[in-house]
Amino acid sequence: MERTTRQKTAILTVIESARRPLSPQEILEAAGLQVAQLGIATVYRNLKSLTQEGRLQIVTLPGESPRYEPITVASHHHHHFQCLHCQRVFDVHDCPGDLKKMAPQGFVVERHELTLYGACADCNAAT
Amino acid sequence: MERTTRQKTAILTVIESARRPLSPQEILEAAGLQVAQLGIATVYRNLKSLTQEGRLQIVTLPGESPRYEPITVASHHHHHFQCLHCQRVFDVHDCPGDLKKMAPQGFVVERHELTLYGACADCNAAT
DNA sequence: CTACGTGCAAAAAGTTTGCAATCGC
């Protein structure tokens, strides 16, 4: 049911070859070089489906519009670590575990997302 | 140079009496009960100035438009819970604690953000 | 062939701005 189109291929290629998160507008411009007449709506539709498929993740920085970057390790529950120096995002394969009791009375926790911020190994070594 | 207007007072009161971050739209609706004819532009202008004054902080969740919550002297480290049914966001005053050991070798954790997702008390009661 | 995916344009949602009228100090 999922088709391989020139548009989807170009969009994914652009995102995977960038080594930083891209905005929808940047993706349109870069992928538009390969597929003329590429529409912004197609970019959004593909970003949404690729995100749901777990191939992309949304990077949300305060005061900025969302950016997208590839997820290389998928399938299992994991979290993220963002380096405050190089902005890169790393996977964290550990998990604090049972968080259900953290919620207030009457609340039911179904899932959670955790992002750690700090300095990555590379940036620590550089200082 | 900074004036006290009914609008600014109402907006700040609404945000400070909510125990969860509010969206500009929610603020407009709540403060509009006290100040008829309150315009959304006024809400945005006040949110911007109050944030710059350091009285409010922006809460940014992935895929969501920004929400605002007060910064008070009593402000402390806390997290957020988003209801998957009504989309509202609540404060969670609990914290899993020491997460430093979750990071990979060589990484230094400075801070973390945790978002729980599930059903809030209201939506649980409704089902 | 048969839908899923696309392009275009319009619509919706979110935010900012111009301007005359209003109101705090």
Add this chain to the structure above:
DNA sequence: GCGATTGCAAACTTTTTGCACGTAG
């Protein structure tokens, strides 16, 4: 009274949607 602040509407930006056509499987 003076000038900061407001309300309204229009402008802008970002994202979504409707619909007819193109095209992958």
